Structures are given as structure tokens and as C-alpha cells.
Amino acid sequence: MLQDQAFLRIPGPTPIPPSVQHAMTQPMIGHRGREAKELIQKLRPRLKPVFGTEQEIMIVAGSGTAGLEAAVVNSAKPGDEVLVIATGAFGHRFKKICNSYDYQTHVIEVSWGSAADPAEIEEYLRQHPNIKVVFSTFCETSTGVLNPVRQIGEIVHRTSNALFVVDGVSCIGGVESKMDDWGIDVLVTGSQKAMMLPAGLTLIAVSERALRTMKENPQPRFYLDLTTYHDKLLADSTPFTPALSLLFGLNQVLNLMEEEGIDNVVKRHETMKSMTRAACRALGLPLLTLDQDASPTVTAIQPDDFDPEKLRSILKTEFGLSIAGGQQHLKGKIFRIGHMGYSSPADVLQTISLLELGLYKTGKQIELGKGVAAAQTVYTEHENRRN
Amino acid sequence: MLQDQAFLRIPGPTPIPPSVQHAMTQPMIGHRGREAKELIQKLRPRLKPVFGTEQEIMIVAGSGTAGLEAAVVNSAKPGDEVLVIATGAFGHRFKKICNSYDYQTHVIEVSWGSAADPAEIEEYLRQHPNIKVVFSTFCETSTGVLNPVRQIGEIVHRTSNALFVVDGVSCIGGVESKMDDWGIDVLVTGSQKAMMLPAGLTLIAVSERALRTMKENPQPRFYLDLTTYHDKLLADSTPFTPALSLLFGLNQVLNLMEEEGIDNVVKRHETMKSMTRAACRALGLPLLTLDQDASPTVTAIQPDDFDPEKLRSILKTEFGLSIAGGQQHLKGKIFRIGHMGYSSPADVLQTISLLELGLYKTGKQIELGKGVAAAQTVYTEHENRRN
The missing domain is CATH 3.90.1150.10 (Aspartate Aminotransferase, domain 1)
Incomplete structure (x- = not known):
């Protein structure tokens, strides 16, 4: 060969476009200087249409799993009942994360290869009215299933006051996403899938009501505390050193998406x-x-x-x-x-x-x-x- | 200009060497394939002399602060008394992380610009015999102080059974480090300082006795659970998608260090x-x-x-x-x-x-x-x- x-x-x-590779090799800059600020300022509004939201998208250095854990520990308080809809390996990852903490974790197991059934979720939520957060995978990477998060979101809000948290790691940037219209409270993705970058960034959009919950959430956390990312983002900054080379690349990824x-x-x-x-x-x-x-x-x-x-x-x-x-x-x-x-x-x-x-x-x-x-x-x- | x-x-x-930039732009590979395994296998032994240890060095996608938090939540159990030696802004970061969790956090405040005084630490440890973990910064980036971690390590082990955790983010790769000889139990660094890479990786070496403590530590954690990184590393793998482009770069950084x-x-x-x-x-x-x-x-x-x-x-x-x-x-x-x-x-x-x-x-x-x-x-x- x-x-x-x-x-x-x-x-x-996934493969990296040559122009993105090139962008990532620009000379390093200070992470607290004008250039870094301008870069984050440029990224903020342009990520929103990719997620389908008017809300801010937090940029965290870490794998997609760091983003999933951030979604969990910011949304759920210790002792909360939470529901994981598991359609494959990445649904189970949500379950494992929840099980690492002090939550009462309910799980709806769906046979691998099938999508979640909105009617079953509706019934489950009616029977368990204390569930505070519902976790669902959007694209289940392990089976190639795209779950009907639009319908699930509608049901979650119709039948409960729970937050609706979605793992979009293996599809955001490649599928239609209307986070705000669909009632998604937290939407997570990673850099190394449809976002055309190397692994190392996780992007997390948070609804206003989820942000209010997060601000009052006593769950201990530091690096993954999304409220600090949100505060800093409003000033075009980050609480910790950002993965700048990936941000250079992300800027070019957004150029490519906007051109197409x-x-x-x-x-x-x-x-x-x-x-x-x-x-x-x-x-x-x-x-x-x-x-x-x-x-x-x-x-x-x-x-x-x-x-x-x-x-x-x-x-x-x-x-x-x-x-x-x-x-x-x-x-x-x-x-x-x-x-x-x-x-x-x-x-x-x-x-x-x-x-x-x-x-x-x-x-x-x-x-x-x-x-x-x-x-x-x-x-x-x-x-x-x-x- | x-x-x-x-x-x-x-x-x-810090600036990225051209050959490291080049290495990072190699075409993307699968993270669970043979190439990724071989890459991690090549990195493992070559990181050890940089830290001055025979132990494994865990590779985590995240900022240096993720590494510091990993050191904290893996070393200290809920309720533990811990001691932070704070000589500047990054000593205070350890304090803030500890304060986010359920620890009894003692702090020795050192005036900014001075190094920690080993005799003061010895006295403090004698007066507080229940301290389970001592946290110190090696190079305090905010003041340019290099703390005498060798002497502190000697004192920690002479006067207590505490684990000794060191933040080496802004010096490992640029200063002498004899982790094993100096009795450092956990040594953390980041990629974007003396390691000549973009931000986005944190490297964490753990002593055998610290690893035993970590394995029994009930502190809830998932993404930052170092015991899972350790288990996977022994099989030349990672629990979550690694930041591969930075690993390509790290391999070339080690080439450069070995050549020099x-x-x-x-x-x-x-x-x-x-x-x-x-x-x-x-x-x-x-x-x-x-x-x-x-x-x-x-x-x-x-x-x-x-x-x-x-x-x-x-x-x-x-x-x-x-x-x-x-x-x-x-x-x-x-x-x-x-x-x-x-x-x-x-x-x-x-x-x-x-x-x-x-x-x-x-x-x-x-x-x-x-x-x-x-x-x-x-x-x-x-x-x-x-x-």
C-alpha cells in the first residue's frame, strides 16, 4: 500500500482539514492578552448557530467525558433523583458518572440499535415526579442511533420540571440542532467529531434556567464549575488556561462551516x-x-x-x-x-x-x-x- | 514594527518549537488503534526522567488546574485535614480547590516573593499531627519563586505520614526534578510551560503509596479519577479520548529534550x-x-x-x-x-x-x-x- x-x-x-491544521500552528500567544480576548470574542457568537441557541457556549479544555461530567455535577444536586436514558455505551457513560456521585440514578435501558421511545419516557416521568434532571444521548456513537431529542425535550418539559441534558458529542456540527426551540437545557459536544478538530475541547451550552440551577448548586466542583466559565466568558476570557491551539483551529472550523x-x-x-x-x-x-x-x-x-x-x-x-x-x-x-x-x-x-x-x-x-x-x-x- | x-x-x-508544530499536524489517527497504543507506549518511559521518577505519569486532557484538582480529589478523603503552603497565586489556587470540597484546609501564608520556610512547615506539622496531605507549589509563577520542595519533602516524611503533593506546572521540564528521591507523592505539570506545547495536557506522576491511597479514596470523581488513568496506562491506553495532537507534539518534545x-x-x-x-x-x-x-x-x-x-x-x-x-x-x-x-x-x-x-x-x-x-x-x- x-x-x-x-x-x-x-x-x-475524525480527519482535520488542512486549513485547520495550518491555523493551529500559528505562533503561540499569551492567554490573557488582547489577541486571546479577541479570539474568544470572535468565537462566542459563531458557536451559537451550530448549537441552535442564543445562550453562551462554554469552552473547556478536556475530553468529551469532561463535558458530560460537567453537565452532571452542575445540573444535579447531591441527593437528587436523576434519569438516564441509555441507548448504548455513551448512555452508560452518563450512568457511570451519575453513579460516581451521590444521586439517585434511574435508568431507562433501550436495546442497542434502537432509539429511545418518547412515550416510555413520558410514562416513566409521570411515575417518578421527583426526577430533577433527564440525561439523554443525541447520537449514540456505539450504535449509530440518533435519538429524538426534540420529542424527548417536549415531553420532559410537559411532564416535569426536570432539566434536560443532552450529549451531542458525536453529532453537533453535523446535524440540525435547535437547542432553544427543543427545550434542551444543557448541550455538550467534543472537538474531535463533527467539529473537525483534534480531541481536547469540550463545548457546553447552558439554558438560562439551567444556569440559575447551577449557580445555586452546592455540589462540590472546581475545574468543571460551569458558572465560573460563564462569568469569565462574558468578559471574553476563561477561568483556566485555554487550549489555545485548538481555539485557533476552532476559529477556522467556523470559517469553513460559515462558507459552506x-x-x-x-x-x-x-x-x-x-x-x-x-x-x-x-x-x-x-x-x-x-x-x-x-x-x-x-x-x-x-x-x-x-x-x-x-x-x-x-x-x-x-x-x-x-x-x-x-x-x-x-x-x-x-x-x-x-x-x-x-x-x-x-x-x-x-x-x-x-x-x-x-x-x-x-x-x-x-x-x-x-x-x-x-x-x-x-x-x-x-x-x-x-x- | x-x-x-x-x-x-x-x-x-510559551513558544512552540517548529518541529513540534509540525509533529502536531500529522494526520489524525484512531484513538483506540495500534498507532495510538504505540505512541503512548513510546511516551511512558521517556516522561519518567523529566519528573525524576520510576512511577507512571498519567496524561490527562485539560488545563494545569485540572491536574491540580486531580491531585487534590484523589489524595484527600472527605473530612481530611490538609495543609496548603501558599507562596503566591498558584498556592491560593490549591487553597480554592480544597475549599470547594469537604476538607479541613490549613494554610501557611508566605509573603509573595519569598520561598516557603521548611522550619516553619516542620513546626506546623508537629502541631497538627492529623494533616493527611501537604500541598506545595514548586515554581510559583506569580512571583518567580522556586520553593525548596526537596527539603519540604524530607520534612513532611520525617514529621508526618502525610502525602506530599507538588504543583510543578511552571517548571517541570526546565528544572532538576527528583520526585522519587525527594519524596514527592504526586507531581503535576502542564503542557504549555517548560514542556514546549500548547495548553491542553496535564501530566501527573503518582508514587506507589499515593496510588494505594487513591484506590481506597471514596471522594466522588470521574473524569479526574487517576486510578482509572493508571489502569489504562499500564495497557498503553487512556480511559477517555486523549488529546492526540498534543501527544504527537509531546513525542517530539521528548525527542528534543533527549537530543539536548x-x-x-x-x-x-x-x-x-x-x-x-x-x-x-x-x-x-x-x-x-x-x-x-x-x-x-x-x-x-x-x-x-x-x-x-x-x-x-x-x-x-x-x-x-x-x-x-x-x-x-x-x-x-x-x-x-x-x-x-x-x-x-x-x-x-x-x-x-x-x-x-x-x-x-x-x-x-x-x-x-x-x-x-x-x-x-x-x-x-x-x-x-x-x-
């Missing part, structure tokens, strides 16, 4: 999802999720006639193509293709063409080119629809 | 300190700290006949040279010159030559070139001593 060539098609970390138009970014991801799913169907690859539950950023396939680990190994060794395996009990049973961030329909076509060769080499009976053709057809249909 | 030229001589963030030799890195910082202090004396600039208390990484000057903010403004505007002001009650009263990480005697000479021009423009009566000559003399003396 051609040396020094690699195709990263896992559901994050955020609506077009969302449509591009929809197209990539539909292309990938059509190709899988054409190749006889069973999809883990229903169309109505499928995320625009990642697609999971559950083959019944070959070992997905063997396929992954061939693709990696022969072409430098990385796709993801399954997590926890789906390990060895599924594979996942990421199509988010710095990823285009052209990349999807390449991925599918290599996937076909990989399938051929595992011994699976397929018609070469058939998946690509199906994806091409979807592409032209989406193109026509837009024009 | 020449456009696009800037000299960052604050005590962190860590002993030589330490000597270079000693030389830069002595050059800076000699120049200040030659120019009649009062140093905030005594020679015996001075840090090799940052020097603070407390002028009595001009406004340091005016000097800083001239240097920034005319030459693009950033030096730091004072923090908290020293704001407007001192200025600080950083000389750490990607900084050489040649850079110190340039900084002093510009400082002289700046002083001249503030109206201070100085003999141009006199500070540079004093620094040059120190340089040649140090050179001769080494040969």
Missing part, C-alpha cells in the same frame, strides 16, 4: 448517511438501525455471514482505511463507518469502493461496484432535490 | 535565570526574589521608578515583545519575564536588549547595552564552567 496514506472513517476522532452554510453542512451529512445506507442495502449488509433511528454521522452494520474484525483488518492493512468495530457486547459483531466532519460524498464513495474490495477479499459474494452505484444514485437524487 | 513577528516571553504559554540531554536542559534554564538576573542588576532593576529563592523559569522585577504597565505596553507595541505583569495584589507593581521551554540564551539576550530600549523610552536613566553585557558575561562564565 502507498506509504503515508490513511483514511480515517471511524466515528471520531450550516444548513448545507447538515444536508451534506444527511446525504452521506443515505449514500452509506443505500450502499449497504445494495451489498446485502444488514444495517443495525432502522432508517428512522439512523444518525447522519455514523452507520453501524451487523453482518451475518462474515467476521467484521477480519474485514476491518483487511481494509486497514491493504488500504490504510480505518473503520470502527463494536463496543462492549457488540464487539466482534458489528462494524461502524464514520461519515462526519471533514468528510464528503466523494469520501463516502471511496470508502464504499474499498469496502467492496474488502468484502470481496473476505469471500463474501458481492457484485463489485453495486454499492458505489447505489450511493451515486442517492447522491444525484439529493442533488436534484436541492436544485 | 515588522508584521507577523512576536516574541512571547511570559511565564507560559535533560541535564543540559536544566543547565540552560539555570544560565537563562542567571543572565536575566545579572542584566536586571546591571540596569538597576530591583528583583522581587532573593537569588536563593529564584526560579530558573521566570524572573519577577519590582521597579521603584517607573510604571511596569507602561514598559510592557511599549515593548508589545514597538517590538511585539510580550512580558507578563503582576497578578492580584502585585498587579501594576511588578513585571515578569519568562525564560523557559523553547527559549535560549540567545533569546534572553534579545529580550534584554529590547527591555533596555523599552526602559530608555519610559524615560528611565540607563546605560544602553549594560544589561546585555552583564548577561553575556554570565553566559561565558557558565560556558567556561561547563568546559
Whole structure:
């Protein structure tokens, strides 16, 4: 295989655009000087349309999990009843975080590959009127499910006074997000997925009512105290040294998103999802999720006639193509293709063409080119629809 | 002034070496694949001599303060008596973190600009035999003091069973560090100081006995639970998505340190300190700290006949040279010159030559070139001593 060539098609970390790489290598600056202040001032309003909010988006140095923990320890008081809607590995992460603290944690377990059912949540909230915070994953990375957070938000507010906290790590920047309209109180994302950056930043938007709760919350916390980030952000600053090189990159990411138009970014991801799913169907690859539950950023396939680990190994060794395996009990049973961030329909076509060769080499009976053709057809249909 | 030229001589963030910038822009990789594992495997043994330990160094995505909080919440149990030795703004940060949790926090306040007095600490520990953890800053960035952590460590272990936790954020990688020999139980640093990287990583070394305490510590924590980082590190992995671009950079930082030799890195910082202090004396600039208390990484000057903010403004505007002001009650009263990480005697000479021009423009009566000559003399003396 051609040396020094690699195709990263896992559901994050994702490839970094060259102009973003370049932006991140600008000479370092002081974190309390005019340039840093101006940079944060420039970022603040431009993050809002990505989240679909008028509220401030806090910028914290850390992994996505730091953002999830910040959401938990700022929203819930010790002793609170909280509800975690778990549709996969990242729903379970919310559960583990809650279990590390003094909360009464309820969990609705949803079978992996399915989306949460709003009616079940409504019923649960009616039966447990003391729940103070509801946690849901938006895109469940481990299964490629996009949960109906709009409907869940509507139900949470209709049936309770709970805060509604959403993990958008593997989709914000790639899917439609209307945080304010949908009644999301806390929305978290990470830098290394649809935001096209290396890992190391977590971005957290907070509603006014959630901020009021956070200001009165006695839960001990320091580095992850979002109220201090909020106070400093209003002065275009941060409480602790910001990850400046990632902020340089974030500025260029927002340039790219604005040039394309955020609506077009969302449509591009929809197209990539539909292309990938059509190709899988054409190749006889069973999809883990229903169309109505499928995320625009990642697609999971559950083959019944070959070992997905063997396929992954061939693709990696022969072409430098990385796709993801399954997590926890789906390990060895599924594979996942990421199509988010710095990823285009052209990349999807390449991925599918290599996937076909990989399938051929595992011994699976397929018609070469058939998946690509199906994806091409979807592409032209989406193109026509837009024009 | 020449456009696009800037000299960052604050005590962190510090300039990034070009080869480190380059390393950080390598194409993104999967965080759970072979390359990431090999990278972490390569980093682990090579961090040890920088800290002066045989123990593992945990790599956490976050600011230095995340590392300090990790040190606190892993070392101290709820209800514990702890002692903070506060010699400046970053000693106070330890205090603030401790005050956010359920600890009985004792504080020894040391006047800003002086180092901690080991005899006073010994006396304090004898009077308070229930103290379980002692927190000290190594280099106090706000004053340019290097605290005698070797002597403090010796005293902590002689007079108590407390863990000894050290904030080495603004000096590790630039000063001699013998964590194991000096009895340091937890040693923390950040990426954006002498480690020559952008902010966003905190590195935390933990002694065996501290690790045992951490494993039994019921203090609630999740993202900052160092026992999970330790478990994963032994398998060349991390519990949460690592800040991979910074790890690419860290690998190259270690290449640079190994090429120079860590002993030589330490000597270079000693030389830069002595050059800076000699120049200040030659120019009649009062140093905030005594020679015996001075840090090799940052020097603070407390002028009595001009406004340091005016000097800083001239240097920034005319030459693009950033030096730091004072923090908290020293704001407007001192200025600080950083000389750490990607900084050489040649850079110190340039900084002093510009400082002289700046002083001249503030109206201070100085003999141009006199500070540079004093620094040059120190340089040649140090050179001769080494040969």
C-alpha cells in the first residue's frame, strides 16, 4: 500500500482539514492578552448557530467525558433523583458518572440499535415526579442511533420540571440542532467529531434556567464549575488556561462551516448517511438501525455471514482505511463507518469502493461496484432535490 | 514594527518549537488503534526522567488546574485535614480547590516573593499531627519563586505520614526534578510551560503509596479519577479520548529534550535565570526574589521608578515583545519575564536588549547595552564552567 496514506472513517476522532491544521500552528500567544480576548470574542457568537441557541457556549479544555461530567455535577444536586436514558455505551457513560456521585440514578435501558421511545419516557416521568434532571444521548456513537431529542425535550418539559441534558458529542456540527426551540437545557459536544478538530475541547451550552440551577448548586466542583466559565466568558476570557491551539483551529472550523452554510453542512451529512445506507442495502449488509433511528454521522452494520474484525483488518492493512468495530457486547459483531466532519460524498464513495474490495477479499459474494452505484444514485437524487 | 513577528516571553504559554508544530499536524489517527497504543507506549518511559521518577505519569486532557484538582480529589478523603503552603497565586489556587470540597484546609501564608520556610512547615506539622496531605507549589509563577520542595519533602516524611503533593506546572521540564528521591507523592505539570506545547495536557506522576491511597479514596470523581488513568496506562491506553495532537507534539518534545540531554536542559534554564538576573542588576532593576529563592523559569522585577504597565505596553507595541505583569495584589507593581521551554540564551539576550530600549523610552536613566553585557558575561562564565 502507498506509504503515508490513511483514511480515517471511524466515528471520531475524525480527519482535520488542512486549513485547520495550518491555523493551529500559528505562533503561540499569551492567554490573557488582547489577541486571546479577541479570539474568544470572535468565537462566542459563531458557536451559537451550530448549537441552535442564543445562550453562551462554554469552552473547556478536556475530553468529551469532561463535558458530560460537567453537565452532571452542575445540573444535579447531591441527593437528587436523576434519569438516564441509555441507548448504548455513551448512555452508560452518563450512568457511570451519575453513579460516581451521590444521586439517585434511574435508568431507562433501550436495546442497542434502537432509539429511545418518547412515550416510555413520558410514562416513566409521570411515575417518578421527583426526577430533577433527564440525561439523554443525541447520537449514540456505539450504535449509530440518533435519538429524538426534540420529542424527548417536549415531553420532559410537559411532564416535569426536570432539566434536560443532552450529549451531542458525536453529532453537533453535523446535524440540525435547535437547542432553544427543543427545550434542551444543557448541550455538550467534543472537538474531535463533527467539529473537525483534534480531541481536547469540550463545548457546553447552558439554558438560562439551567444556569440559575447551577449557580445555586452546592455540589462540590472546581475545574468543571460551569458558572465560573460563564462569568469569565462574558468578559471574553476563561477561568483556566485555554487550549489555545485548538481555539485557533476552532476559529477556522467556523470559517469553513460559515462558507459552506450550516444548513448545507447538515444536508451534506444527511446525504452521506443515505449514500452509506443505500450502499449497504445494495451489498446485502444488514444495517443495525432502522432508517428512522439512523444518525447522519455514523452507520453501524451487523453482518451475518462474515467476521467484521477480519474485514476491518483487511481494509486497514491493504488500504490504510480505518473503520470502527463494536463496543462492549457488540464487539466482534458489528462494524461502524464514520461519515462526519471533514468528510464528503466523494469520501463516502471511496470508502464504499474499498469496502467492496474488502468484502470481496473476505469471500463474501458481492457484485463489485453495486454499492458505489447505489450511493451515486442517492447522491444525484439529493442533488436534484436541492436544485 | 515588522508584521507577523512576536516574541512571547511570559511565564507560559510559551513558544512552540517548529518541529513540534509540525509533529502536531500529522494526520489524525484512531484513538483506540495500534498507532495510538504505540505512541503512548513510546511516551511512558521517556516522561519518567523529566519528573525524576520510576512511577507512571498519567496524561490527562485539560488545563494545569485540572491536574491540580486531580491531585487534590484523589489524595484527600472527605473530612481530611490538609495543609496548603501558599507562596503566591498558584498556592491560593490549591487553597480554592480544597475549599470547594469537604476538607479541613490549613494554610501557611508566605509573603509573595519569598520561598516557603521548611522550619516553619516542620513546626506546623508537629502541631497538627492529623494533616493527611501537604500541598506545595514548586515554581510559583506569580512571583518567580522556586520553593525548596526537596527539603519540604524530607520534612513532611520525617514529621508526618502525610502525602506530599507538588504543583510543578511552571517548571517541570526546565528544572532538576527528583520526585522519587525527594519524596514527592504526586507531581503535576502542564503542557504549555517548560514542556514546549500548547495548553491542553496535564501530566501527573503518582508514587506507589499515593496510588494505594487513591484506590481506597471514596471522594466522588470521574473524569479526574487517576486510578482509572493508571489502569489504562499500564495497557498503553487512556480511559477517555486523549488529546492526540498534543501527544504527537509531546513525542517530539521528548525527542528534543533527549537530543539536548535533560541535564543540559536544566543547565540552560539555570544560565537563562542567571543572565536575566545579572542584566536586571546591571540596569538597576530591583528583583522581587532573593537569588536563593529564584526560579530558573521566570524572573519577577519590582521597579521603584517607573510604571511596569507602561514598559510592557511599549515593548508589545514597538517590538511585539510580550512580558507578563503582576497578578492580584502585585498587579501594576511588578513585571515578569519568562525564560523557559523553547527559549535560549540567545533569546534572553534579545529580550534584554529590547527591555533596555523599552526602559530608555519610559524615560528611565540607563546605560544602553549594560544589561546585555552583564548577561553575556554570565553566559561565558557558565560556558567556561561547563568546559
